[in-house]
Amino acid sequence: MSCTFRDRSETILAYVRQELNSEAQEAFEEHYFVCEECASDVLFYEKTLLAMQGQGGIVFARPPKRRHEFLASIQHLVNRWNGKFALVWGEGGAVRALAGYALLIVFLGSSSFWLLKAARTSSEANRHEVDAVVVPSLVTAPHDAPPATHLDWPQNLQLTENPALQARLEAIQRTYQIDKDYQTAGEALARVISATVEISDDLKIFLAVCLINQNRSAEATGLLKTITSNSSSSYRTQAENLLQQLQKK
């Protein structure tokens, strides 16, 4: 690293977060205008922190635990167990140890097969139940995903004249509609709803969907009841359908 500015990283971070006093701020500004490395880092941290703040739903979305990770963790456990086993069996020779491993693998394989089969049967049964109560405007996620209740967020839903707020809503819409990350979308919606009273009614229905998908039925029910009690709400019918669905569950 060629730049030798004192406490470089801390200063950049403090500058971006507006935490430097005015003298330190000016000194650093004069520096980064002559230091390409610092200028590049300042822009990187500024954009990164802004993206984390505004696009946190995307940036921090956790991927679902993948199958190979699960298998790897099982393998790890088996290896550990085999290690201990091998110590006990070590004196008896390799053949016995191998026979033991083979038995273990057959046991694990057959039990995981039966477990998976049982899980598939029960999820299919659940899906049939949910399909039976779904209304036309509500779509239930098919196949492997856990049954998710989803209400389409209309494209180009213009709720506000404020471009910044509209941009925020579009980002939430993508998190909700495309990523189907109901937890993040729900948190972001709750923040927007608490900050902007005038558009909150049209957003509450999507927050309710997010809550249902997080198994927070009680909160969702309360929210849906406020929508159904409001005669001017454009999502009254959908809210009633969702309420019925929740009650049947």
Added chain:
Amino acid sequence: MCGWYSEKNGVLFRAGEIISKTITKVEAEWIASQRQLVKYYLKKKWYIDGMDLEEVTQETMVAALQSFGNYEARNNAEPGTFLIGIAKNVAQTYFRKRGRYQRRTAPLEFADSIGDIFHDQAEANELGRLLKEKLALLPEKYVQVLELVFYKGFKEGEIAKILNLPRDKVYNYKSDGLKRLRKLCKKDPVFKSLFP
């Protein structure tokens, strides 16, 4: 980059008008390459937005081109110091004309950065997705702390209580997490298009 000026026999023109007789093309190109940084500085420090920001940035660039040769000859100063001085002067003139004076005291807001720091929402989305990929390579604790600080807006003390960690550990996770993230991004050529 410098499509709006031309040079003939060491004389720099803009739309037929002489800008500077002493500045070289290399120097002019250097000034033009600093445009994004000047714009960022004006936005970050002086609270100038939208069309006004474009206007003040443009005025700064032209003023810098016009006076660069003289300034260097008199003071033998670093070109960056000269450029920031010009930007400061232009910003102060802008405020004097409008009878107000405003300096930013709080960090930039995401919604406020679209169009100025980010070209548009799509660029921000793209960066978000790239950062997600890189964060997946960091240990979970780092990601947790970064999420709590920069997305959820918690203070370090609060995070220390939530995660049951000492406060200095939280600070280290935050600081090291960002440094590691920067290192990972520097290695990836895709990021060069976002941070030219």
